[in-house]
Amino acid sequence: VEQPRRGPSLTLLHSIPIFAGVPDAQLEQIAKVAFHRRVPRLTTIVRAGDSTDSLYVLISGGAKVLNSDEEGREVILTLLGPGEFFGEMGLIDGSPRSADVMSTETCELLVITKNDFKRCLAENFDLCLNIMKSLVQRLREADRN
Numbered sequence: 001v002e003q004p005r006r007g008p009s010l011t012l013l014h015s016i017p018i019f020a021g022v023p024d025a026q027l028e029q030i031a032k033v034a035f036h037r038r039v040p041r042l043t044t045i046v047r048a049g050d051s052t053d054s055l056y057v058l059i060s061g062g063a064k065v066l067n068s069d070e071e072g073r074e075v076i077l078t079l080l081g082p083g084e085f086f087g088e089m090g091l092i093d094g095s096p097r098s099a100d101v102m103s104t105e106t107c108e109l110l111v112i113t114k115n116d117f118k119r120c121l122a123e124n125f126d127l128c129l130n131i132m133k134s135l136v137q138r139l140r141e142a143d144r145n
């Protein structure tokens with residue numbers, strides 16, 4: 001008999017690009033430590049300057065990454081959609097959150113805490129590489145702006 005589970009299914013994890021190439025045995029570990037969180041639209045999920053506790057993967061819905069300019073006006077750095085993640089920067093270098101991330105619609109999120117995420121990285125070279133690829137992509141995009 002299937003027990004009810006807090007965590008995501010392997011099928012769901014398989015559909016998320018950062019978990020591409022990560023073996024099932026390790027996805028099962030991730031499924032054990034990740035939990036679901038639902039947030040309404042226009043909710044601040046991550047606040048610039050806060051200390052860093054978790055990585056977030058967007059399962060459904062959308063979010064925007066925001067900064068303020070010198071006059072305090074909101075600047076949208078990027079829009080995030082299903083399958084994309086955020087909150088990795090603070091986990092990697094221990095700095096406070098670099099930007100606000102706010103839901104633009106109702107979101108289903110996977111949340112992985114800092115320590116669990118670091119443990120997953122230590123065991124998964126593909127996961128490290130996927131995170132690095134995404135950082136490189138974001139850097140290239142930032143260079144274009």
Ligand code: CMP
Pocket residue numbers: 046052065077078085086087088089090091096097098099100101138142
């Ligand atoms: P972190 O700094 O932990 O919290 C804010 C998050 O917003 C950050 O991690 C990234 O995931 C994301 N973020 C910050 N700046 C950018 C950017 N220029 N492009 C895309 N995502 C960003």
